[in-house]
Structure formats: C-alpha cells, structure tokens
Amino acid sequence: MQTNMSINSVQIIENAKTIAETILRPLAADIDQSGNYPTEGLKALGDNGYWGLTISRQHGGLGSDLLTTVKVIEKLAEACPSTAMCFKMHLEAINPIKELATKEQINEFLRPIAAGKLFAGVAANEAGRGPGNIASLAIQNTSGDFILENCHKSFVTSAHFADIFSLIAKHDPSTTDITSFLVRRNTPNSRITVDSTWNGFGMRGNDSCSMTFAGSIPASGLVGTIGGWKEIRPLHIPFVFLSYAGVYLGIASGAFREMVTQVTGRYSVASDVPETVRKHLGESKVTLEATRALLYRAAAEVDAGTADLELCMASCVSADETALKITDVAMLLGGGSAYAKRTPVERYLRDAHAGRIMVPQDEQTKLNLGSASLGTM
Ligand SMILES: Cc1cc2nc3c(=O)[nH]c(=O)nc-3n(C[C@H](O)[C@H](O)[C@H](O)COP(=O)(O)OP(=O)(O)OC[C@H]3O[C@@H](n4cnc5c(N)ncnc54)[C@H](O)[C@@H]3O)c2cc1C
Structure with a gap:
C-alpha cells in the first residue's frame, strides 16, 4: 500500500513527465540547434514549484526525497538533456543551503527559490x-x-x-x-x-x-561555517553523484526509446527485425535497467540515512557509461538517418559526452573506487 508521501512522489514524477513531454521535448531540437538557453522549459518547472523540488514543504518547497528527485531529473533528461542539466545544476547549487539556511537565509533564498523567483x-x-x-x-x-x-x-x-x-x-x-x-x-x-x-x-x-x-x-x-565545506561535503557529494546519474540515465532512456521507434518504423512485423538488431535492443535494455536499478537503490539508501558513497560513485559512472553505450548503439541501429541528423540520436550522443568531461570524472571516480576496494582510500 502506498503512503501519503509516496502518492505525493508519484504525482511529482508524473507532473514532471507531463512538463517534459509537452514543453521540453518539442523544444529540444531547436535548443540544440540554436544553442539558446532553455528559458521556457525552466520557467514551466519554476511555475509548477520544481525550482523548490528538494526544499522542505515548511519552507515552501515540494519536499522531495532523493529518489523522487533523481526520477524527476531522469524524466526531464529523457526529453531534453540541456534543460535537465541546467535544472540539476540549480538543485546542486541549493543543496547545501537547503539544510543549513539561517532564519534570514530561509526568507532571502529558500522561499523565493521555491516560489520560482530565484534560479541558481x-x-x-x-x-x-x-x-x-x-x-x-x-x-x-x-x-x-x-x-x-x-x-x-x-x-x-x-x-x-x-x-x-x-x-x-x-x-x-x-x-x-x-x-x-x-x-x-x-x-x-x-x-x-x-x-x-x-x-x-x-x-x-x-x-x-x-x-x-x-x-x-x-x-x-x-x-554553514567558515571553512565548513568539509562538513557539508559528505552530505552533499551523494547528491552530486546521483543527480548527474539521473541526467545520464535520462539520456540513455531517451536514446533507447528513439532506437525502438527507429526499428519499429522500419519493419512492419517484429519477427522481420534481424536477429542482430533484436540482440542489440535486448542488450541495451539489460544495461539500461541495471543502471536504473543501481541508481534507485543508491538514492533510496541516501534517503534511508544509510548512504553508501561507493554505491553513489558506482552509480554515476555506470549511468555515464550506459549513456555513452546506448547512444552509440542507437546511432548504429539508426543507421544513415541517425548519422544524417534526421533523428534526435546524434543529439543524445553528443549530450552523453558531457559525462566524460564533467566533474566527477569517471576515470578519477574509478581510481577512487579501486583504491577503496583495496582499503587505501
Ligand atoms: C557542459 C558543462 C557544464 C559544466 N557546468 C559546470 C558548472 O555549472 N559548474 C562548475 O563548477 N563546473 C562546471 N563544468 C566544469 C566541469 O565540471 C569540469 O570542471 C570541467 O569541464 C573540466 O574542464 P577543464 O578543461 O577546466 O579541466 P582541466 O582541469 O583543465 O583538466 C583537463 C583534463 O585533464 C584531466 N585532469 C586534470 N586534472 C585532473 C585530476 N586531478 N584528476 C583527473 N583528471 C584530471 C581530465 O581529463 C580533464 O578533463 C561544466 C563542464 C561542462 C562540459
């Protein structure tokens, strides 16, 4: 049976999906082509309370836990990775103060953010x-x-x-x-x-x-306090890793959906789809769902107060690698049309490469995870 909180989370995710599909997705190609900032999509999120997604209800926000938050980011990135990344950065920016705000900062920052008046x-x-x-x-x-x-x-x-x-x-x-x-x-x-x-x-x-x-x-x-980043960091870092993972998972998910659309559009019956193509689809599905399961588990553990930093790190790397892998397969199965930019696949592929560059960098994270496995971190 669902609790009130989980019903609320379901609604928050569903509403985000509606905004993603009705506002973000139709604008995504134009934003990519023009390089324009996604003002309209972000405004829609602000008007619907999402700028305060993680801020407590007491301070005017939606009070979402991390699992709900990563699912919202995933839905947005599935439609428009650029908008989702701007939104994720906003949530990352306000993550420390949402816990540490003084009475004055609640009024100066948190309430206006939750009201869609301040973006970060x-x-x-x-x-x-x-x-x-x-x-x-x-x-x-x-x-x-x-x-x-x-x-x-x-x-x-x-x-x-x-x-x-x-x-x-x-x-x-x-x-x-x-x-x-x-x-x-x-x-x-x-x-x-x-x-x-x-x-x-x-x-x-x-x-x-x-x-x-x-x-x-x-x-x-x-x-917080002067020099206080060392106290903020342990609480903040899981959010950073998993919110990035939400974007990368959304990119993978969007590319997978595109892959299925391309293949079903090309063959009238599923049995006509060549075996190799079906296998690529099946393998991509396995990778996608494994990545999703890892992310949701890591986020749920943070919410339960049993955060496992290594799991968060592994989830971020896995989501980035999944985005790179699935966008690559999507290009392969999309063929000439995908390469000729007639479908959104090459956009997802380019967007996925941000994960290779942005901190936390996968190579460094893997090094840290390896060292941790050896007990030397
Ligand atoms: C789309 C996008 C959005 C971004 N948004 C933000 C943002 O909102 N806020 C923000 O603060 N930053 C942001 N960044 C910055 C990002 O997180 C990285 O810090 C930045 O891209 C690294 O690039 P650089 O050329 O400055 O790195 P440099 O530090 O010059 O490093 C260049 C390369 O050298 C290697 N390298 C250097 N030092 C190390 C090291 N110690 N460990 C491992 N590898 C190393 C890496 O391969 C790295 O990619 C964004 C980056 C991109 C691409």
Whole structure:
C-alpha cells in the first residue's frame, strides 16, 4: 500500500513527465540547434514549484526525497538533456543551503527559490586545477563581508541567466579548507562578469561559461561555517553523484526509446527485425535497467540515512557509461538517418559526452573506487 508521501512522489514524477513531454521535448531540437538557453522549459518547472523540488514543504518547497528527485531529473533528461542539466545544476547549487539556511537565509533564498523567483548556478570548478583544487579566495573583513580575490570559475552552467550562484572559495591562502557561499548576481558590492560564450559540442542549451566574481559577498551569503565545506561535503557529494546519474540515465532512456521507434518504423512485423538488431535492443535494455536499478537503490539508501558513497560513485559512472553505450548503439541501429541528423540520436550522443568531461570524472571516480576496494582510500 502506498503512503501519503509516496502518492505525493508519484504525482511529482508524473507532473514532471507531463512538463517534459509537452514543453521540453518539442523544444529540444531547436535548443540544440540554436544553442539558446532553455528559458521556457525552466520557467514551466519554476511555475509548477520544481525550482523548490528538494526544499522542505515548511519552507515552501515540494519536499522531495532523493529518489523522487533523481526520477524527476531522469524524466526531464529523457526529453531534453540541456534543460535537465541546467535544472540539476540549480538543485546542486541549493543543496547545501537547503539544510543549513539561517532564519534570514530561509526568507532571502529558500522561499523565493521555491516560489520560482530565484534560479541558481554552481560556480565551483577552476581551469586546469582538477576537481576540488580551489584558488579562489573570499577573505572576511572586519565588517563581516567576504572580499573576493582571484575568483575565476571555468564553467558555470546558466552563467548569463542564474540569479544566484553557489560559490566555493578558500577563506585564507594558507589553508586547503573551503567555504561555501550563495552569491546574488545583483548586489551593490559584487562585480560578477561572464567572460565567455557557450558553443558546446553537446548540452548546447547549457550556457556554461567562464565567470569572474569580484568585490565582496555580504556575511548573509555564507553557507554553514567558515571553512565548513568539509562538513557539508559528505552530505552533499551523494547528491552530486546521483543527480548527474539521473541526467545520464535520462539520456540513455531517451536514446533507447528513439532506437525502438527507429526499428519499429522500419519493419512492419517484429519477427522481420534481424536477429542482430533484436540482440542489440535486448542488450541495451539489460544495461539500461541495471543502471536504473543501481541508481534507485543508491538514492533510496541516501534517503534511508544509510548512504553508501561507493554505491553513489558506482552509480554515476555506470549511468555515464550506459549513456555513452546506448547512444552509440542507437546511432548504429539508426543507421544513415541517425548519422544524417534526421533523428534526435546524434543529439543524445553528443549530450552523453558531457559525462566524460564533467566533474566527477569517471576515470578519477574509478581510481577512487579501486583504491577503496583495496582499503587505501
Ligand atoms: C557542459 C558543462 C557544464 C559544466 N557546468 C559546470 C558548472 O555549472 N559548474 C562548475 O563548477 N563546473 C562546471 N563544468 C566544469 C566541469 O565540471 C569540469 O570542471 C570541467 O569541464 C573540466 O574542464 P577543464 O578543461 O577546466 O579541466 P582541466 O582541469 O583543465 O583538466 C583537463 C583534463 O585533464 C584531466 N585532469 C586534470 N586534472 C585532473 C585530476 N586531478 N584528476 C583527473 N583528471 C584530471 C581530465 O581529463 C580533464 O578533463 C561544466 C563542464 C561542462 C562540459
């Protein structure tokens, strides 16, 4: 029997699917071709409360657990990976503060986000430094503000469009400790510039540009404590891995659906479909469902408070590899039409390659998992 909570989750996922199929999917090809930001799809999500998907009901959000959240991301990515990635980055940006917000931050950030008035981006990674190696400084002055120095972020999704940014920086050049902030684009003392344009190989609607943050962040933008990233990280990292996995699983799922459409459109009866093609479909189905099962299990364990970081890492790598594998098979079975860009397959294939590049990188994650298996992590 379903509980009230699970009925609510089912509705949240179903409504997301409706938005994905009626708004995101029809716009996906145009967003890919033009490289335009997916404003319309994201607005529809905001108007329906999804910008506050993970924010508690007490603070105006939908109060979804991680399992519901990854299923929503999956549905969106199945229709338009670019929109889903912008949306996932928004949820990632607000993930630390949704747990740690002060009374003032609940009113300044959480309620407006849940009301669809503030959209967020993640300003974390820095060029040429590898994951987690941060040079940006935010040094507190006597009035409590944090003065920004050398704060260049290499890729920030939604760079021209987000209202707020989750930014990480060091509070002292001599420390490796990292501090987390929420920075508004328009505050009197901040100078935020977007330094590039986005013309990506895939995820073409993402507006993932380099940015410079200068001036100061008011004390009210501090998330948690100074140097407190080490306490935030263990709670945040499973969300990061599994929300990426949701996007990659959605891409795989969208490509699989396309594969079936192509094949059924080519043969009038299923028995006419060549054996090799049926085997490719069967193998893809096995991979897809195994990946889905791993992701849902990892998310359910996080929700149950028994999070297994290695399972989350494995799920992210598996989802990325599944997206790469299934989009490749979809291209193979789609044949000349797929290669000639007459179907969405090549778009899914290009979008899937973002997973190879984006932190957490698969190679590093596998290395960490291998080391953990040997008890050396
Ligand atoms: C579509 C897209 C959207 C993105 N959105 C965001 C965002 O919203 N916010 C954000 O903060 N970042 C974002 N990124 C950045 C992303 O997560 C990576 O940090 C970035 O793509 C790495 O590229 P780089 O050229 O700066 O990497 P570099 O650090 O210059 O590394 C280049 C390559 O060298 C290798 N390498 C270097 N150092 C290491 C290491 N320590 N371990 C393993 N391999 C290493 C890797 O193969 C890496 O791909 C986005 C990237 C893309 C492609």
